[in-house]
Amino acid sequence: MAARTVPTRNAARVATAVxxxxxxxxxxxxxxxxxxxxxxxxxxxxxxxxxxxxxGEIAPGVHRATIYRTLDSLVSAGLVxxxxxxxxxxxxxxxxxxxxxxxxxxxxxxxDVPQSNLRAVGKRLLDDFGFxxxxxxxxxxxxxxxxxxxxxxxxx
Amino acid sequence: MAARTVPTRNAARVATAVxxxxxxxxxxxxxxxxxxxxxxxxxxxxxxxxxxxxxGEIAPGVHRATIYRTLDSLVSAGLVxxxxxxxxxxxxxxxxxxxxxxxxxxxxxxxDVPQSNLRAVGKRLLDDFGFxxxxxxxxxxxxxxxxxxxxxxxxx
DNA sequence: TTCGATGCAAATAGTTTGCATTCTA
DNA sequence: TAGAATGCAAACTATTTGCATCGAA
Numbered sequence: 001m002a003a004r005t006v007p008t009r010n011a012a013r014v015a016t017a018v019x020x021x022x023x024x025x026x027x028x029x030x031x032x033x034x035x036x037x038x039x040x041x042x043x044x045x046x047x048x049x050x051x052x053x054x055x056g057e058i059a060p061g062v063h064r065a066t067i068y069r070t071l072d073s074l075v076s077a078g079l080v081x082x083x084x085x086x087x088x089x090x091x092x093x094x095x096x097x098x099x100x101x102x103x104x105x106x107x108x109x110x111x112d113v114p115q116s117n118l119r120a121v122g123k124r125l126l127d128d129f130g131f132x133x134x135x136x137x138x139x140x141x142x143x144x145x146x147x148x149x150x151x152x153x154x155x156x
Numbered sequence: 157m158a159a160r161t162v163p164t165r166n167a168a169r170v171a172t173a174v175x176x177x178x179x180x181x182x183x184x185x186x187x188x189x190x191x192x193x194x195x196x197x198x199x200x201x202x203x204x205x206x207x208x209x210x211x212g213e214i215a216p217g218v219h220r221a222t223i224y225r226t227l228d229s230l231v232s233a234g235l236v237x238x239x240x241x242x243x244x245x246x247x248x249x250x251x252x253x254x255x256x257x258x259x260x261x262x263x264x265x266x267x268d269v270p271q272s273n274l275r276a277v278g279k280r281l282l283d284d285f286g287f288x289x290x291x292x293x294x295x296x297x298x299x300x301x302x303x304x305x306x307x308x309x310x311x312x
Numbered sequence: 313t314t315c316g317a318t319g320c321a322a323a324t325a326g327t328t329t330g331c332a333t334t335c336t337a
Numbered sequence: 338t339a340g341a342a343t344g345c346a347a348a349c350t351a352t353t354t355g356c357a358t359c360g361a362a
Contacts, residue, residue: 027336027341049326063344068327070342086294088244088326088351102287103294111285121277129267130301131258138242138259141293145286183316183361205351219319224352226317244326244351 010040013094017079024077031066032074034059036094039080045091045101045110084138085110098136104144111144166196169250173235180233187222188230190215192250195236201247201257201266241266241295254292260300267300 014036018028026032038054039046046054052067071092074080082090085103091110100118102111115135122133143151170192174184182188194210195202202210208223227248230236238246241259247266256274258267271291278289299307 022337025337025341029336029342031343061344064326065328065345066343073342084240084242084244084294084297086240088240088246090244102281102285102289104287105290105293111287113281113285117280117284118277121274124273125258125269125296125298128273129258129269130304131260131267131298132300132304133258133296133298134261135296137261137297138240138294140281140289140291140296141240142281142287142289144288148286148288178362181316185317185361187318217319220351221320221353222318229317 009037013040013096017074017094020079021077026073026077030059031055031062032070034062035067035070035074036079039092039094045083045085045093047089047091051092081136083136086139086141100135101139102144103139103141104147105141106143106147106150109144110139165193169196169252173230173250176235177233182229182233186215187211187218188226190218191223191226191230192235195248195250201239201241201249203245203247207248237292239293239295242297256291257295258300259295259297260303261297262299262303262306265300266295 014033017036017040018033021028021032034055035051037058038051041054048067048071051071052062052064055062055067071080071082075082075092079095080092081095081098082092083101084090085101086105098115099112100115102113103109104111118133118135122135125131125133170189173192173196174189177184177188190211191207193214194207197210204223204227207227208218208220211218211223227236227238231238231248235251236248237251237254238248239257240246241257242261254271255268256271258269259265260267274289274291278291281287281289
């Protein structure tokens with residue numbers, strides 16, 4: 001059977017998040033559930049704009065301003081994390097295992113890496129500069145393997 | 157000798173950059189020189205907006221669109237580097253010793269650190285993920301020592 | 313003289329805000 | 338029913354683009 005490209009929602013994760021919302025005294029609305037469902041659909045990192053488009057498909061009529069306000073609330077509530085990629089865009093994801101992000105400056109690919117990779121540098125920055133690193137909050141920019149390869153070929 | 161806090165323009169650095177512009181066949185204009193002077197005045201990282209304001213003082217009449225276009229050109233020419241801080245803003249600086257940036261999410265402070273601090277993690281990312289890190293291009297987000305201190309005091 | 317650089321104005325993208333209305337709890 | 342959340346429209350900020358003009362080489 002051909003692979004379905006329809007993103008699978010993770011109902012359990014959504015239910016947990018909704019429960020947490022209730023527990024915090026926030027209200028559970030159509031827009032919020034839709035946004036949580038969209039964020040649960042895939043591991044991919046989605047910008048506010050991506051979220052708005054996807055929400056538009058499962059819950060038409062949700063206004064863009066609501067998307068922004070709700071994403072903000074969800075971040076404040078600790079249910080959603082956002083990461084700053086290069087070029088100013090922020091991407092959102094349900095808070096699961098925190099991880100760091102590598103972004104390729106050529107093709108835009110985002111690679112998730114376990115935070116353990118940054119533990120050593122984090123310790124060093126704390127020791128030397130008193131700086132407490134938040135490894136998941138901004139992407140590290142660079143060039144991915146395949147773009148790197150393309151560079152090398154081109155330079156011959 | 158005491159450090160001067162007045163932003164000193166670095167004429168030599170500007171001259172070098174101007175020479176490089178000429179060498180590349182680009183034209184040397186009032187706007188470009190002014191922007192280079194502004195970028196040479198201080199070690200601080202300046203946003204496009206900061207640059208526009210400072211240029212406005214030494215060379216009135218330079219249009220904002222020119223600031224953006226020129227910063228772009230200078231980056232392409234390799235004379236200027238830009239770094240993505242959190243929240244989407246980019247800051248520009250003359251390309252001198254490349255360095256990494258730590259940004260405090262509370263107070264916005266930017267700390268420059270030698271790239272050597274990131275060498276180990278860079279090697280690791282290359283080995284494990286084939287990702288070539290560009291350590292100066294995005295800031296690492298976290299919390300600086302004094303804000304950290306404030307946090308601790310507050311939580312008592 | 314030529315063509316790259318600039319000024320201007322308008323368009324665009326992304327995000328935020330005030331206010332009246334809706335709907336969860 | 339109260340007040341949180343939403344829809345709507347408009348404001349805002351940051352940045353980009355087309356086009357005519359200017360000016361460095």
